[in-house]
Amino acid sequence: MSDATDAQISQAKQELDEHTKKMVQWHFSPETGSPYWLEKAQGFDFNPLTDVNCFDDLKKFPLFEDDELRGGPMRRWLPKGLEGKPLYVFETGGTTGIPKSRLVADDFRIDYEVFSDTLPDESFPPGSDWLMLGPSGPRRLRLAVEHLAQHRGGISFCVDLDPRWVVKLLKKGKISEMEAYRDHVIDQAITVLSAGHNIQCMFTTPKLLEALAMRLIDDGSSIEEAGIKGIFCGGTEFTPQWYRFAREELLGENVYITPTYGNTLMGLACGKPFDPADNYKITYYAPQPRAVVEVVDFDDHTQVVDYGATGRVKLYTLTDELFIPGFLERDEGERELPHEKYPWEGVSGVRPYHVLASATTVGVY
Secondary structure, three states, rough: OOOOHHHHHHHHHHHHHHHHHHHHHHOOOOOOOHHHHHHHOOOOOOHHHHHOOOOHHHHHHHOOOHHEEEEEOHHHHHHHHHOOOOOOEEEEEEOOOOOEEEOOHHHHHHHHHHHHHOOOOOOOOOEEEEEEEEEOOOOOOHHHHHHHHOOOOOOOOEEOOHHHHHHHHHHHHOHHHHHHHHHHHHHHHHHHOOOOOOEEEEEHHHHHHHHHHHHHHOOOOOOOOOOOOEEEEEEOOOOOOHHHHHHHHHOOOEEEEEEEEEEEEOEEEEEEEOOOHHOOOOOOEEEOOOOOEEEEEEOOOOEOOOOOOOOEEEEEOOOOOEEEEEEEEEEEEEEEEEEEEOOEEEEEEEEEEEOOHHHOOOOOO
16 A cells, blocks of 8 residues: 555544544543643643644643553543543553553543454454453453454453563563463463364464464464464564564464554554565554654654654543643654555654663563
8 A cells, every 4th residue: 555645644634633622622621621631731831722723732731751640549530521431440561669550431442443443354354253362450451352352243262461470570580480471371372272262363462472373383283273364463572573474484374463552541553554565664553533653853852753763752642531742652663654544654663762671671562
């Protein structure tokens, strides 16, 4: 597929501007806004209700600090307009100290329904069941993939996996214990796959997919022979080198795999459809207008870098449930042109931000 046309880009920008204004009105109106943002607004040198009329106006807000998401009370994030809805708390991180938390009502369902529309039915057959081979516990992935399966008419089968334990083992250098825990997780997956279910789709991380595929190969089988037709996979280990290895060595030509980039704040960014001309480069596009990703200058987060240049990933979240007007992710990458399927800017080569990379321990992701 080709780059987006000027008309597509212009329409996407107009939709983003309109959505941004709508979300700011929602989050800063006394009738519908959250206690957190209504209190914060009192300290701004501008009025969000009158001075934010397009996406670029979000630059007027100070940079959001993720420490604001550590600890409670969680209900300070609940917009008054959503009071009375059943709520969830999803966590991210938490290997050391208090984890970051997000209050959620329906966003995880909406995010994955939007993502569902990007999946090809021939590889993710409607009505087929799913294996969720990834983190469980307080993370949203388990419930999100479960809803994705249900949305597409299937059932989700989940394993029990605590990624914080994996990271602790790695930090202590207990590699054999980490490998034993990984094998325990893969044992669970093999048990589910061999139990006669209609599992044809799967979510997993690169490390776990590789471990599962190698176990099946050692047993004289394969991912395809286990019945899997489509996989969506996410994690910082999803590099171009690993992408090629997965397609050529682990899966074969009949198993579809699509990379994704996401977290509890963003939702799910989709990968650009595979094109041999890209030489396995992976480009992600955020689910605009609900979330936006920019690639910004390392020293000035208000300035995007040139196309093809490297910068830090900056995230905006714009939903009824959560408003984040600019947050610096712990990732960096290259700024990419809009695409016909996703007519807004993307990011490729996503990897840990170089200043923090040496202090980052990668576990199951």
